[in-house]
Amino acid sequence: MKNLANAFLGGKEGAIGLAILAVLILLVMPMFLDIFRLNLMGKYLTFAFVAIGLVLCWGHGGILSLGQGIFFGIGGYCMAMFLKLEASDMQSTAAQTTPGIPDFMDWNQITSLPMLWEPFHSFGFTLFAIIIIPILLAFIIGFAMFTRRVGDVYFSIIMQAIVAILTILIIGQQGFTGGINGITDLKTLHGWDIRTDEAKYVLYYINALLLIAVIMISRFVLSSKLGRLLSAMRDKEERVRFSGYDVAMYKVFIFCFAAVVSSIGGAMFTLQVGFMSPTIIGIVPSIEMVILAAVGGRLSLIGAVYGAVLVNLGKTYFSEAFPELWLFLLGGLFIFVVMFLPDGLAGVYQKYVRPLFLKKKVADKPTPPPANDPEDIPEPVVEGGVK
Template identity: 65%
Template sequence: MTDNRFFNRSEFIGILVLAVFLVVILPLTLDVFRLNLVAKYLTYAFVALGLVICWGYGGILSLGQGVFFGLGGYCMAMFLKLEASSVENTKIQSTPGIPDFMDWNQITALPLFWKPFNSLTFTIAAIILVPGIFALIIGTAMFKRRVGGTYFAIITQAVAAILTILIVGQQGYTGGINGMTDLRTLKGWDIRPDHAKVVLYFFEVGCLFACIMIAQFVRHSKLGRILVAMREKEDRVRFSGYSVANFKIFAFCIAAVFAAIGGAMFALNVGFMSPSFVGIVPSIEMVIYTAVGGRLSILGAIYGTLLVNFAKTSLSESFPELWLFGLGGLFIAVVLAFPNGLAGIWGDYVQPRIERLISSRKSKPAGWTDSSVADGAPAE
């Protein structure tokens, strides 16, 4: 690839189709309740997007994305919770002006680390920086010592376990197992009514596309190609003079920040945040979304997230017993038969036929498709 554009023609069409789907078709066809559900699913799409870069391109499987999702979500929720617990709203408490769960746990003053979250600017900075720096620390500690692969996966999983236990255990400071509920306003603007949900949905889709653009840029830049090279033969990249650890740390951090943005969107759109989105099980589910959509495909990850969540909601509503069998089976099937997920099926079977139909006279291939990367073919 010699062009350094954000995307080639087929990717541009793909992004356009996704944009039309999310911005036009879904809002027109779904009622507000369902649209809010889609908004909830899309928050996981941020995580899946990060995993495409980190896992699909960098080959670093993190089983702790729930940690970053949770950190972002809790930062946002802390701001919203503080606004919801103004002195007027919490008159009946023994200490007015602090969040209700603190009052229930006999805490009489706002803890120090809560205080900065009175400011929206600080909160937005924290949503990006707290998970980013946390990922930087973990990544530096692990990758500089050349810990990778399965060891990294297990350690990130342990971090997810630690954070969950910590949040659940420190009920007075975090709201415990119930999390932070009853979030009401953002700078005085009520986030609960239907029109606010629609506005928030569009805001979220906007952020998602910004993240998609960043991901596209990373992928098509030299950085993205080094990541792929590193995944395929780490030692050769190291011998060529690149600092493998720094590239891995970068990929991990960007995945963490994406996940954190998703978490913040979750707190805004769904109106609460709880440790059940932080732990090991949600973290692995987020990996499932990416795997189903296709770990090498930016757009595939988003479709995969939507699809798995739609299936989860509709199946677990009507056949709660079957759902876990379905999810488990889907997972095994994806790993065994379709390692590149939906995007792999699309790229291998559907897209070539469509292209043959549309442009039978053009003989040149469509460029750098996902499947060619998957087969280990050189990118050039």
Template identity: 70%
Template sequence: MNFVYERLLGGKRGALAIGILAVLILVILPLALDLFRLNLVGKYLTYAFAAISLVLLWGYGGILSLGQGIFFGLGGYAMAMFLKLEASDPESTKIQTTPGIPDFMDWNQLYELPWFWVPFESFTFTLIAILVVPAVFAFIIGYSMFKRRVGGVYFAIITQVIAVILTVLIVGQQGYTGGINGITDLRTLNGWDIRTDSAKYLLYFLNAILLLGAIMLGKFILTSKFGQLLLAMKDKEDRVRFSGYDVSNFKIFIFCISAVIAAIGGAMFTLQVGFMSPSFVGIVPSIEMVIFAAVGGRMSLIGVVYGTLLVNAGKTTFSETFPELWLFLMGGLFIAVVMFFPNGLAGIWNKYAPKVPFLRAFFTNSEQVETEKTQPKQVASEPTTEGAK
């Protein structure tokens, strides 16, 4: 029980924050919103997976990735491929030239299912692919970069370029990927119609529960020795390396973990919204994910969820009211947060919540949850002269 309380919930403050968030997304929002708006919130929560991945990678690891849309898209496309194959059975596609293949393949004069689509006829394989394919792709990128000590702005630019390349590849290979339109007309999941109202409610709650699970996974990682080393690498990478640790392996590992979390969000997006397109893979969505993390607080796993909800709610409102200005308004919001609230919404919470009487007990000095208290001084210590001898 102590393991759950300390490692998965993060002590008193962590349990309080997770409890408030759980009540909000599992009780208040479903009761207060109609199905259309609740489905929008569900879509926003899928973006929060990518924001959580950036807390681990950028906030604690100090590795800014401008390509998290890559992994979000890989997870989304993997799920979309399975759903599209299920919707393309011979009976449903009998009017096509070649029944039994997705419609966009028939339009592009393909006469059989491509070999890499065939395994996605299995739901089990699809679930494994959602986790494994992004992890392998992240491992290849991370190994190539971190083993050569490529980091900082160079790594951010490289991930951005990879996002552009992947988008161009998806758009250009229309017969295999659906092109600019993406993979659409997704109907059932193992025979279960995902377009019904009841299905949308169930998918929303599944999405919310998985999101809470991702938060607890992040807390487990950050409260472990690996999390302490991650924070130490961010502040004093050379000192950690001189202490005998292979920094590149830690970076590769956290990059792969963040990729898997983002991919789960992409898979849930496909189920929640009913399609997947290259517009969720490229530079713009990747930068938006960074904005979500910055607004919520890049050092807070829970803060970024609120940041994601706030930014996307504002985006929806601005785009409905001022369709030509919403990009400028969102950019202004990001600049304002960086200038006046560098720690995001989480920083505001940490500053003012202790002043609320019934919350004061959760902000005692005995709680070891503050960022500055998690830095492992022993691990990052410099090697002594005696040790060298």
């Protein structure tokens, strides 16, 4: 039981780090931030899901995916489709030419709901789709690439191409996807108004709790034999392959797992923000998602969360103060981290902060009593007297 708890919590030090994060996002932020800022922070935390997925597949698995926006978008669009159908009831759309369908479909002269949208009337199917669709897509991509030993920069370029194709497809099929504007004007979830302050508080807490749960599950995966194999494959892939392990399928698994984590983040983004757009999942956002993991530390699950929050805070500030320069500043930040902080914020902690605590523990540890002098140790007594 103790070993299982350590696997989920990451040992004593990991449990302390998780507890600090939980206090910050569950107590401190709701206590000191107004509802607008708290909702903004919730939006930042949804990107932390993607950063955690990248820590798993890039930091530990050696798979640099520049296309995690695909899976983030799948989760976001699945949730947005359900919410949009609920907002497009007959009463709300009575003024349309064709009542009962989303407004952007009516504007594009579509007269009936497409078959692709029909299953999303069900919330259960929507949750199922958020999990299964990214797994299927990631499996197809991963199996096709990893069984042919396509990796490194070639895999990254292919993922960027897939992101571009998906973005063009979404924008081009405006009548079915909302086009460049995306799916907007999302109001209720099973009749519960998600636009109220109370709903925003609830959704923030759900988002934060899901994030903590994902961190714990990810730690369990990394503490298992699979996690050790991932690190071995990252460093010496050929040696692992020659040892008899199916390297390709292990890579496929962790790639699918990272895709599901990113998809959950996308679904929570839609609930937190109230819309989903292709501008959130394009080439540039997908690269930004890698920056989140790099800044936080590509080997640290907790660091990924801090990296996501700090980078998005900087992005918000720079985009407001320097709208024409913020992309260059973001790129400069990435270059700085790669060159001078290769392990990100987690590396700074491990190198400079953690040793301070260890020195304090050593200083506080009582000095053991000196060993007895050999002459003070009594001779063993044997039968018949002293030997």
